Amino acid sequence: MTTKRPKAATTTTAKAKAKQRHRYTAATADKYELYQKSVQSADLDVDFLSGTYEKINGRAPRHLREDFCGTSLICCEWVAKHPGNTAEGYDLDPEPIEWGARNNLSKLKDGAEKRIEIYLEDARAPGRKAPDVRIAQNFSYWLFRERDELKNYFQLAFESLAEDGIFVIDLYGGNESVTEMFEERKIDGGFTYIWDQSEYFPGTAEFFCNIDFQFRDGTKLEKAFSYHWRVWGMAELKDLLAEVGFKSVRSYFEGDDEDDPEEGNGIFEPDDRGENCESWIGYLVSSK
Numbered sequence: 609m610t611t612k613r614p615k616a617a618t619t620t621t622a623k624a625k626a627k628q629r630h631r632y633t634a635a636t637a638d639k640y641e642l643y644q645k646s647v648q649s650a651d652l653d654v655d656f657l658s659g660t661y662e663k664i665n666g667r668a669p670r671h672l673r674e675d676f677c678g679t680s681l682i683c684c685e686w687v688a689k690h691p692g693n694t695a696e697g698y699d700l701d702p703e704p705i706e707w708g709a710r711n712n713l714s715k716l717k718d719g720a721e722k723r724i725e726i727y728l729e730d731a732r733a734p735g736r737k738a739p740d741v742r743i744a745q746n747f748s749y750w751l752f753r754e755r756d757e758l759k760n761y762f763q764l765a766f767e768s769l770a771e772d773g774i775f776v777i778d779l780y781g782g783n784e785s786v787t788e789m790f791e792e793r794k795i796d797g798g799f800t801y802i803w804d805q806s807e808y809f810p811g812t813a814e815f816f817c818n819i820d821f822q823f824r825d826g827t828k829l830e831k832a833f834s835y836h837w838r839v840w841g842m843a844e845l846k847d848l849l850a851e852v853g854f855k856s857v858r859s860y861f862e863g864d865d866e867d868d869p870e871e872g873n874g875i876f877e878p879d880d881r882g883e884n885c886e887s888w889i890g891y892l893v894s895s896k
């Protein structure tokens with residue numbers, strides 16, 4: 609996936625940094641750890657989700673449903689944020705779920721993990737409790753490549769929400785989102801994340817992408833993750849969300865960095881039209 613926003617700075621001593629620098633090789637690296645370090649910013653996601661709900665409804669949300677939850681990082685961040693918060697996650701693959709239980713849920717403090725339920729089920733499965741906030745992050749819903757399939761998922765999301773609930777999805781756009789290309793990014797800890805947009809077909813908007821990781825010792829973990837998606841545009845998503853019944857569907861775009869207007873500032877605000885740039889990340893926030 610592309611860089612979403614800069615990750616929060618961490619305080620690491622020079623000695624620890626030197627040790628980390630050579631920590632990873634293709635033989636020893638854990639792909640889920642690398643994925644979380646490269647792609648996810650769960651703290652920023654949770655701040656955005658709860659802040660947006662609060663602005664719309666004048667009170668804090670309490671129950672989150674994370675579809676395509678993978679290692680459940682956002683569920684963990686959510687329950688850690690407030691002792692009244694609860695979360696449920698859905699994913700079809702036992703491997704990231706088990707990894708998340710061992711590495712994310714187990715690190716939560718004060719019994720917060722008891723406020724999370726993770727289900728090895730399809731993102732379209734009925735939920736256990738109506739969510740205040742339901743999410744599909746990192747473009748995961750792009751795996752629904754047929755209009756009817758995606759519409760059905762949106763319909764189920766609409767029906768599942770609690771009163772005043774919001775359904776939040778992110779998306780990626782701009783010329784770069786339909787270009788066959790690589791993006792390389794050095795990640796703290798001594799490895800390179802490579803986002804490989806290997807094939808795009810304009811007739812179907814099918815998009816084949818991979819994540820590779822490259823290490824300092826010259827080894828490489830190729831196709832650690834692979835995706836077969838359809839690139840959905842913001843306007844067609846808005847239409848679909850309105851068709852299933854959402855009364856309000858608002859787009860959120862990232863503001864410009866003060867020093868470099870070519871870069872984002874990590875702050876997402878409602879903006880119906882957006883700004884046409886090479887590559888952008890946006891959110892769609894839908895309410896009943």
Ligand SMILES: C[S@@+](CC[C@H](N)C(=O)[O-])C[C@H]1O[C@@H](n2cnc3c(N)ncnc32)[C@H](O)[C@@H]1O
Pocket residue numbers: 647648675676677678679698699700701704729730731732745746748751
């Ligand atoms: C791109 S990862 C998303 C991981 C994480 N939520 C994030 O934000 O980065 C997509 C996840 O969707 C899961 N998945 C694929 N099809 C699914 C389905 N129909 N229902 C639930 N999960 C599914 C995969 O197992 C994978 O863990």
